[in-house]
Amino acid sequence: MNARHIDHVNLRIPEDGADEAREFYGEQLGFGIEDALYAADEKPFFDVRLSATAVIHLWPTEEFEAPAKTNYDHVAVVVEESAAEIEAELADAGVEVEKSLDSPLGATGEAGAVYVRDPFGYRVELKSRV
Structure with a gap:
């Protein structure tokens, strides 16, 4: 097999957590939210479009x-911005930074990373592109 990238990750959230998720992932982090089929009761989940x-x-x-x-650590998302730019955007959006690292190792090499928690306790690593 020759894997190219991760297609998707499934995360459970509280039954009443959709609005909080839209705000955090869509408004605060700036990712696209695709929820038309979920809103129409045509599928049981909605998507955060990373790329x-x-x-x-x-x-x-x-x-x-x-x-x-014991059951989860984090999901890492590569972004175009530098760690300093990520931190500035998060501060403007009111998102608390859990920690920053200068060059943690990832799938594409070492680059700066900033860690935040979503409203449900999941850690999200926002990693600069190598």
């Missing part, structure tokens, strides 16, 4: 369990 080739499926469910160190 033309990658999404996060968010599944509102009553079975949601907050992430813990």
Whole structure:
């Protein structure tokens, strides 16, 4: 097999968490929200569009369990901005930075990264492009 990239990641969120998710991922982080089919009750999840080739499926469910160190660590998203630019955008959006690292190793090499938590406890790594 010759993998090229991750197509999607599935994350469960609280049954009543769709509006918070739209605000965090769409408004604060600036990613696209694709929820027309979810709103029409045609599928049980909606998407956070990270790029033309990658999404996060968010599944509102009553079975949601907050992430813990034993069942989840983080999802890493490569972005075009530098770590300093990411931090500035997050500050403007009112998003608290959990930590920043100068050059953690990722799939494409070492680059600056900024870590935040979404409203449901998931850690999101916003990693500069190498």
